[in-house]
Amino acid sequence: MSKRNNDSDSTEVALFVTCLVDLFRPTVGFAALKLLEDAGCSVHVPVEQTCCGQPAWNAGDRKDTREIAEQVIKIFEEFEYIVAPSGSCAGMLKVHYPELFHNIPEWRERAENFASKVHELTSFLTDVLGVKKVDAKLNSKVAYHDSCAGLRELNISRQPRELLESVEGITQQELNDSETCCGFGGMFAVKYSDISNSIVSEKAENIKNAEPDLLLAGDLGCLMNMAGKLKRQGSKIEVRHVAEVLAGMCDGKPIAGE
Amino acid sequence: MKISSPEFKNNACNALDDNQLQGALRHVRKNFVKKRADARRDLPEFDALRDSARAIKDHTLAHLDLYLEHYEKKVIESGGKVHWATNAAEARGIIMDICRKSNARTVTKGKSMITEEISLNEFLEANEIQPVETDLGEYIIQLRGENPSHIIAPAVHLNMDQIRDEFRKAHTHLPAERSMDEPETLLREARQILRDKFLSADVGITGANFLVAETGSSLIVTNEGNGDLTQIIPRIHVVVASIEKIVPTLEDMAQITRVLARSATGQETTVYSTLSTGPKRKTDEDGPEEYHVVLLDNGRSSMLGTEFSEMLRCIRCGACMNHCPVYQAIGGHAYGWVYPGPMGSVLTPTLIGIDKAGHLPNASTFCGRCEAVCPMHIPLPKMMRFWREREFEQHLSAPSHRRNLTLWAWFAKHPSLYRFVTSIGMRILAIWGGSAKRINWLPMAGGWTKFRVLPAPEGPTFIRQYQRAKRNAR
Numbered sequence: 024m025s026k027r028n029n030d031s032d033s034t035e036v037a038l039f040v041t042c043l044v045d046l047f048r049p050t051v052g053f054a055a056l057k058l059l060e061d062a063g064c065s066v067h068v069p070v071e072q073t074c075c076g077q078p079a080w081n082a083g084d085r086k087d088t089r090e091i092a093e094q095v096i097k098i099f100e101e102f103e104y105i106v107a108p109s110g111s112c113a114g115m116l117k118v119h120y121p122e123l124f125h126n127i128p129e130w131r132e133r134a135e136n137f138a139s140k141v142h143e144l145t146s147f148l149t150d151v152l153g154v155k156k157v158d159a160k161l162n163s164k165v166a167y168h169d170s171c172a173g174l175r176e177l178n179i180s181r182q183p184r185e186l187l188e189s190v191e192g193i194t195q196q197e198l199n200d201s202e203t204c205c206g207f208g209g210m211f212a213v214k215y216s217d218i219s220n221s222i223v224s225e226k227a228e229n230i231k232n233a234e235p236d237l238l239l240a241g242d243l244g245c246l247m248n249m250a251g252k253l254k255r256q257g258s259k260i261e262v263r264h265v266a267e268v269l270a271g272m273c274d275g276k277p278i279a280g281e
Numbered sequence: 282m283k284i285s286s287p288e289f290k291n292n293a294c295n296a297l298d299d300n301q302l303q304g305a306l307r308h309v310r311k312n313f314v315k316k317r318a319d320a321r322r323d324l325p326e327f328d329a330l331r332d333s334a335r336a337i338k339d340h341t342l343a344h345l346d347l348y349l350e351h352y353e354k355k356v357i358e359s360g361g362k363v364h365w366a367t368n369a370a371e372a373r374g375i376i377m378d379i380c381r382k383s384n385a386r387t388v389t390k391g392k393s394m395i396t397e398e399i400s401l402n403e404f405l406e407a408n409e410i411q412p413v414e415t416d417l418g419e420y421i422i423q424l425r426g427e428n429p430s431h432i433i434a435p436a437v438h439l440n441m442d443q444i445r446d447e448f449r450k451a452h453t454h455l456p457a458e459r460s461m462d463e464p465e466t467l468l469r470e471a472r473q474i475l476r477d478k479f480l481s482a483d484v485g486i487t488g489a490n491f492l493v494a495e496t497g498s499s500l501i502v503t504n505e506g507n508g509d510l511t512q513i514i515p516r517i518h519v520v521v522a523s524i525e526k527i528v529p530t531l532e533d534m535a536q537i538t539r540v541l542a543r544s545a546t547g548q549e550t551t552v553y554s555t556l557s558t559g560p561k562r563k564t565d566e567d568g569p570e571e572y573h574v575v576l577l578d579n580g581r582s583s584m585l586g587t588e589f590s591e592m593l594r595c596i597r598c599g600a601c602m603n604h605c606p607v608y609q610a611i612g613g614h615a616y617g618w619v620y621p622g623p624m625g626s627v628l629t630p631t632l633i634g635i636d637k638a639g640h641l642p643n644a645s646t647f648c649g650r651c652e653a654v655c656p657m658h659i660p661l662p663k664m665m666r667f668w669r670e671r672e673f674e675q676h677l678s679a680p681s682h683r684r685n686l687t688l689w690a691w692f693a694k695h696p697s698l699y700r701f702v703t704s705i706g707m708r709i710l711a712i713w714g715g716s717a718k719r720i721n722w723l724p725m726a727g728g729w730t731k732f733r734v735l736p737a738p739e740g741p742t743f744i745r746q747y748q749r750a751k752r753n754a755r
């Protein structure tokens with residue numbers, strides 16, 4: 024069923040943009056596009072895509088989640104690979120869709136087949152395509168935050184760091200308590216805003232103590248949360264999605280401004 | 282015990298404002314987490330042991346009736362008695378009967394979460410029997426009239442100053458000016474006082490970390506040795522345990538204890554691991570004359586075969602709460618009942634009802650660290666999500682959240698309309714954000730903008746820009 028280009032044998036990839044990137048930070052989508060194309064992929068962007076359904080899934084609304092998931096699978100299943108610039112959304116597609124359809128015989132296999140083709144962007148570049156080096160330059164001291172879903176559902180932690188290491192001029196600084204959540208958690212940040220605030224404040228302290236010029240992560244939700252806190256506190260530390268740096272697309276303003 | 286889980290949000294805000302508590306919680310954040318990580322690093326087969334611990338419990342739970350019956354048989358053979366309690370009231374009644382028959386006035390207690398679950402202390406006091414907690418942490422919170430805030434470190438919410446004050450207030454027979462600077466001095470003082478209580482108690486009540494079907498034994502693991510004195514000195518020993526504490530053999534028990542202490546305190550093993558099997562035999566020098574086991578179900582058997590059955594593997598090590606960002610932020614009391622942290626967020630709704638405990642499974646970022654550290658591989662986030670599903674099905678979640686969610690989901694299922702509406706929405710937000718690219722306050726997003734700025738969208742959405750670029754390229 025996989026969709027192949029007629030006149031080339033480049034790897035066919037569909038980009039799952041993710042709703043937050045689509046709406047708030049298109050640069051990340053274009054950065055992902057560039058990284059994939061530089062690595063020799065032919066990239067498709069199905070424009071009917073909306074969201075992976077995670078907000079409904081985490082709110083306990085199985086029916087809506089299923090309907091959204093069926094739509095996503097229908098749109099994307101024809102492709103050889105499906106890549107998302109987010110550990111959280113990739114985790115939803117790869118880990119939770121099979122769970123969601125576990126008891127539904129007519130969808131189960133389809134969901135599993137779909138899930139097996141889903142990858143988070145940095146791990147797709149390194150683990151699947153074997154990319155060792157990206158063509159980018161940035162004179163900056165950066166700290167990479169491990170987003171929880173990427174880290175624990177998909178084992179993403181080495182991949183983005185390896186790729187960052189190849190960016191000319193970059194130095195990496197690890198954060199203290201790097202495995203601790205930033206306090207985002209989707210609706211959690213709004214429903215339990217006081218607790219979320221306490222967690223992100225702790226995270227902001229750890230970020231400031233590491234004194235990076237730039238904070239990076241692979242998930243826009245976490246990035247918006249941390250950037251939102253740092254900027255409210257008046258910090259000068261800039262915040263970007265890791266793909267922007269890897270693609271050399273740091274000309275626009277950082278998340279939540281300078 | 283009073284249930285304040287419905288006031289979770291309020292409790293949490295109070296906890297966040299409590300500077301003293303916040304100071305104490307730093308200990309959880311630093312020490313527990315580091316010690317467990319070190320212990321894991323030092324034992325290469327740690328993950329393999331976790332797998333086998335899970336397998337042992339899964340097997341046991343699949344044959345729970347068989348193992349419980351065998352356990353009872355063995356207890357009887359060793360001269361003890363097993364009492365089956367379906368719920369908390371029955372368990373309290375059984376314990377009361379045992380105390381009454383022996384005219385007991387005082388009861389010493391080893392640390393036991395099950396006795397918290399059945400509110401045993403309040404009940405005994407109401408019946409003019411004095412319960413004396415003998416675990417140092419439990420002793421301290423008993424003096425303060427509090428409940429444990431952690432399942433293995435009940436007084437973790439307190440600092441040294443508070444404990445010193447409490448001791449000066451309670452131990453009035455000691456010189457008021459005595460020095461109490463070192464933790465050891467406090468420990469010695471508590472020891473002295475408890476020594477008399479140990480000797481004069483009529484009944485000793487302990488929990489159990491494991492019940493062993495093979496031998497009819499119960500195991501308690503402690504670091505203070507208080508459990509030993511509780512179960513050996515009084516004339517009567519009562520073990521109160523829930524049914525899922527059972528394991529088939531001593532070998533199984535030994536295997537699981539290897540991950541228990543490491544996950545809990547980072548110790549290779551606790552200082553004391555004490556087995557008790559039946560009352561004193563003729564040849565024994567000491568031990569109780571009567572040995573009772575109260576086996577509590579309290580809703581656990583109804584979890585078997587449901588999406589919550591894996592929770593019955595829990596060995597109460599506390600690792601999930603130690604590593605939980607929410608627990609680390611607010612401590613245990615905010616959860617409003619006996620069991621805090623992720624394990625409580627799954628278990629509490631079973632025991633007191635999702636209508637009362639609804640906040641608990643919702644107050645999680647689903648960061649997944651609890652599951653990652655749980656020695657028994659319990660998928661805690663998945664089970665919290667199951668609770669959210671039950672809530673959603675029963676229409677217990679807030680109507681406004683439901684409405685927003687349904688509306689959003691409807692758009693997500695209609696791509697062209699979604700595109701249209703989000704394009705307009707993002708354009709407005711982008712203008713609102715101005716050149717600073719941030720929004721300081723937004724109606725309807727107050728929970729967010731109260732504490733953070735909202736990063737403004739860059740401009741047109743990705744899909745719109747992509748479509749335009751494609752068109753232009755043609």
Ligand code: SF4
Nearest residue numbers: 595596598599601655
């Ligand atoms: S759920 Fe797991 S980590 Fe939490 S107390 Fe139980 S066994 Fe320990």
